Amino acid sequence: MIDTRLRMLLVRVVAAVGAWSALIATARAEPLGCLIEPDRVAEVGTQSIGVIARLKVERGDVVHEGQLLARLSAQVEKASVAVAEARAQADAELKAALAANDLAQSKLARARDLLKQEFVSTLAVEQADSEARVAAQRVVQAREARQVAERELNLSTAQLGQRDVRSPFDGIVVERYRTEGERVEREAIVRVAKIDPLRVEVLVPAAQFGKISVGQVAAVKPDLQQIGALQATVSLVDRVIDPASNSFRVRLSVPNPGNAVPSGLRCKVDFAGAAKPGQAAQATPQPAADQSANPASPAYRVPAAVVPALPARINKLSQAM
Numbered sequence: 001m002i003d004t005r006l007r008m009l010l011v012r013v014v015a016a017v018g019a020w021s022a023l024i025a026t027a028r029a030e031p032l033g034c035l036i037e038p039d040r041v042a043e044v045g046t047q048s049i050g051v052i053a054r055l056k057v058e059r060g061d062v063v064h065e066g067q068l069l070a071r072l073s074a075q076v077e078k079a080s081v082a083v084a085e086a087r088a089q090a091d092a093e094l095k096a097a098l099a100a101n102d103l104a105q106s107k108l109a110r111a112r113d114l115l116k117q118e119f120v121s122t123l124a125v126e127q128a129d130s131e132a133r134v135a136a137q138r139v140v141q142a143r144e145a146r147q148v149a150e151r152e153l154n155l156s157t158a159q160l161g162q163r164d165v166r167s168p169f170d171g172i173v174v175e176r177y178r179t180e181g182e183r184v185e186r187e188a189i190v191r192v193a194k195i196d197p198l199r200v201e202v203l204v205p206a207a208q209f210g211k212i213s214v215g216q217v218a219a220v221k222p223d224l225q226q227i228g229a230l231q232a233t234v235s236l237v238d239r240v241i242d243p244a245s246n247s248f249r250v251r252l253s254v255p256n257p258g259n260a261v262p263s264g265l266r267c268k269v270d271f272a273g274a275a276k277p278g279q280a281a282q283a284t285p286q287p288a289a290d291q292s293a294n295p296a297s298p299a300y301r302v303p304a305a306v307v308p309a310l311p312a313r314i315n316k317l318s319q320a321m
Contacts, residue, residue: 031268034202036222036254038195038263040169043188048072048162051183059176062259063167063192070178070189074163077156084156087149097135097142104128104135169194172259195263200232200252202269206241212250212271213237220254222265230254230261232269 050072057069111128114120171194178189200220204212216234232252241248252269254261 031221031270032202032204034200034220034252034267034269036220036261036263036265036267037199037201038171038193039197039199039253040171040194041174042168042192044069044165044168044190044192045186045188046070046072046162046165046184047186048159049183049185050074050163052178052180052189055176055178055180055189057173057176057190059173061173063171063173065167065169067167068164069167069173069192070165072163072165072184074160077160077163081153081156081160084149084153088146088153090149091146094139094142094146097138101132101135101139104132108132165189167192171195193263195259195261196256198254198256198261198263200254200267200269202250202252203245203247204250204271206246206248208271209241209248216271218252219270220252220267221270222261222267224265227261227265 052070053073054071055069056071057063063069108125108128108131111120111125115122115125169192171192173190174193175191176189177187177191178184212234214234214237218232218234220230220232221228222230232254234250235253236249236251238248238250
């Protein structure tokens, strides 16, 4: 009778140890493989067709947003801008139209005064009124021509601006595809990468879906000995699980002041103990001890240090009985 009770007790202890081992394995999830990538990459080119006149950067150069990277030959565009600028600044036609309008308005006023004194006929007044209206329309026409010239100047300036290739953001020149004197037809001239911040992409098992949220902090360890663990913040969590790999993607952002960490490194990311948004990192909660609970209950606490040795001791005890 005693042997039977002991065996039942041992069975319950073994079950409790198995459950506790699974809980520890879940709490201590292995770090996941990841890849450190640039935050953004752009193949920078031009909309125009032409010959590269100047190329101002080399591979590895640090560039800033709006910085001039290359310039195409632009003799024709510069001449077009000069002509449009001359037209936009020409005001002789407008001044002549204004003077003619003032004269026509004065003639109309005198004709009306003379009509009141019966020195001219009504026909003369009507003729003066017609001339005044024509002069006023010529002023409107001259002003519209001036506006068209200004818009042509803006168009020519924009076309000239398309001959310049500028950096879309702060970053580093990763590759230079062309050199001075080459003809380009909308091909990329340089490749620019933004590596501050860096982007980390990781595939997470579907079992962890819902446990990772935007704003959560994780530790990223690059596969480079001289670089220690980096603090990364979750910026994107996919809401769709890939059925083929039974996983979902998570994107993290890693600050990289001074471009100290290179992109392209493989890494390991550890979400264990990561802080939730607006919360400090906390240790994994342990089940509360309950002395009155039976050994098979999930609340039964078994010291973690004893777990690895318990199965072997139980087997020896069972064989001795």
